[in-house]
Amino acid sequence: MSKPSRDELLNELEEHLAEARRHRDADRNENARAALTQALSFAEKHFGEVSPQADKVCFALAAFHYSVSEPEAEMACLERRVRIRKADAAIPQVVEALWDVARCHGTQSRPQDAEDAYREAASICDPEVPQHLEVLVPTLRRLGSFLNDAERYAEAEKELRAALELCRKDPPAPTVESAGILMCLSESLLCLRRGAEAEPLIRAAAPVITHRSVRPTTSHGRTFYYLGNFLQHEGRHAEAERAYLQAIIQTREAERINYRNLAYVLQAAAANDLRLDRRDRAERRLRNAADHLLRKGEPHDSDVLSVRQDLVNVLVPDKAYAKAETVLQAMVEAVDHPDFTDESARERFLNNLGFVQVHLEEFPKAEANLRRALLSAGADEGCFVLKNLGLMYQKMGYVREAVSEYRKALVLFEKHHSKDHPMVGFIQQSLAELEAADA
Numbered sequence: 432m433s434k435p436s437r438d439e440l441l442n443e444l445e446e447h448l449a450e451a452r453r454h455r456d457a458d459r460n461e462n463a464r465a466a467l468t469q470a471l472s473f474a475e476k477h478f479g480e481v482s483p484q485a486d487k488v489c490f491a492l493a494a495f496h497y498s499v500s501e502p503e504a505e506m507a508c509l510e511r512r513v514r515i516r517k518a519d520a521a522i523p524q525v526v527e528a529l530w531d532v533a534r535c536h537g538t539q540s541r542p543q544d545a546e547d548a549y550r551e552a553a554s555i556c557d558p559e560v561p562q563h564l565e566v567l568v569p570t571l572r573r574l575g576s577f578l579n580d581a582e583r584y585a586e587a588e589k590e591l592r593a594a595l596e597l598c599r600k601d602p603p604a605p606t607v608e609s610a611g612i613l614m615c616l617s618e619s620l621l622c623l624r625r626g627a628e629a630e631p632l633i634r635a636a637a638p639v640i641t642h643r644s645v646r647p648t649t650s651h652g653r654t655f656y657y658l659g660n661f662l663q664h665e666g667r668h669a670e671a672e673r674a675y676l677q678a679i680i681q682t683r684e685a686e687r688i689n690y691r692n693l694a695y696v697l698q699a700a701a702a703n704d705l706r707l708d709r710r711d712r713a714e715r716r717l718r719n720a721a722d723h724l725l726r727k728g729e730p731h732d733s734d735v736l737s738v739r740q741d742l743v744n745v746l747v748p749d750k751a752y753a754k755a756e757t758v759l760q761a762m763v764e765a766v767d768h769p770d771f772t773d774e775s776a777r778e779r780f781l782n783n784l785g786f787v788q789v790h791l792e793e794f795p796k797a798e799a800n801l802r803r804a805l806l807s808a809g810a811d812e813g814c815f816v817l818k819n820l821g822l823m824y825q826k827m828g829y830v831r832e833a834v835s836e837y838r839k840a841l842v843l844f845e846k847h848h849s850k851d852h853p854m855v856g857f858i859q860q861s862l863a864e865l866e867a868a869d870a
Contacts, residue, residue: 435516444484447473460499467492473639481518486528489515493531502539509535526566542581548620549574558597568597568608584619591616610639610658611651618654626661633658641677647687652681656696659703668706675700690727691734693710694720698738701745710745711822717742730765736776743783752787759784763800778807782816789823797823814843818854821861830865837862 435443442775454463471492474484489508496505496824513528533548549570556567571594591612598609613636620629633654640651655678662671678696682689697720703833704713720738728735739762746755762780765771781804788797801823804816824833839856848854 439483443780444470444473444477444488444854448488451491451495453855455495455498460495461509465497466714467495481515483515483520486512486515488521490531493535502535506532506535506539522560522563523566524553525555526570530570533573533577537577542577545577546574549577564597568594568612571597571677572612572615575612575619576625579615579618579622582622584622588616588619588623591619606792607639607645610636614640614651618650618657621654621657626658628663629658629661637677641680646686647681647684648689649682649685649692652678652683652696653692654678655681656692656699659696659811660688660699663699663703663706668703671703672700672707675703690723694723694734694738696721698741701741705745710749714742714745717745729768730761731768731771736762736765736780747783747787750790752790755787756784756791756793759787773809778804778809778813781807782813785816785823786819789819789826792826794823811847812843814840815854817843818858821858825861825865830868834862834865837865 447466449464451463451470451664454460455467468490471485471488474482474488478484489512493505493508493512496508508529509532513525513532516525516528529552531550533545533552536542536545536548551566552570553574555571556563558564558567571590575587575591575594578590594612595609595616598606598612613632617629617632617636620626620632639645655674659671659674659678662668662674664781675696679693679700681695682696697716701713701716701720704710704716717738721742723734724732724735724738732734739758742758743762745757746752746758759780763784764771766777766780771777781800785797785801785804788794788800798820801816801820805813808816817836821833821836821840824830826834827833837858839864841855843856844852844855
């Protein structure tokens, strides 16, 4: 019987891999594992231990181990691919395998190993060889992005400028790669508080990055977010709105949405909306931000509470007390969680809830929450809470009780704040009105 041809062997290997995919699609993980193990043995036997076919099966195995949360086995497969390619492949193929190793180290919280892999990939490239240059530039971009994520912005700037310099060997027309480098470099500069340098770089990259043919990314969304923050700080609120809109689009439409990042963008955009007097839009964005955070977070998480507090700060000045009450009730319920220990925040939320309930004339609820707030009083001895108790009694027509609470609050405001505090004037005016009515 004749030996099978190479094409027949390749077809048989593909059938092993196809069988593994069918098992994975049907959640038959152990069957998939067996099929992949068999495929690797087949590739080693018929094509060699350092063959491209063994490389291909190792990659499929790495993906399988990732899907079933077997990080050590995943890394072993990816490192084997590097060894296979070093034995008989061109430098660009080795570099691409090192990218996968670096990403894997990063997801497994081994940042030094990830950095080492990126730097090894860069070191084996000769920038004078065109084929090497094609992978060296994206390697430096990946390294720069990695350093940005590690908040090592000055080091990231160095690597990204080197990548940008290498791009100049290409035709001058902007490319997705060079635009990506400009965006990463802009992130470094913005985080180094050099927004004026970053702004023209983003302007140059934006036509490429935002083109419909280019897939949005979380990284680009983050850069537009930082730009929006810079522009908002500069008082350029209309331009900041455009930057935040791009940040929302890039973050929301990325392949893997980071809902926490999206919430941060929406929260910052809402603050900018208030400066543009777009209060309805600010409210919508803050509600969306809270919903995004709650996809994976808990109601007592600090980020959720921060967004909801911003929402309250929109609703209360607009006298939307019923809406504010609903938000504050959720916040008060959240801080009853046993893991929540910030007593000053507990006091503030209960006090705010009591305040809006006073204006809604829900006096029994208001008093209960304000009395609870006093139990968590901090260094200022609950002076804001006492002021609200005075306001509650004043609205109820209980003059003596209102005067008593106001006077206690007045002493504490002057003790812990100053005689010029705005609340001092409010209390003095309220006391004068009460005393005049009682005369």
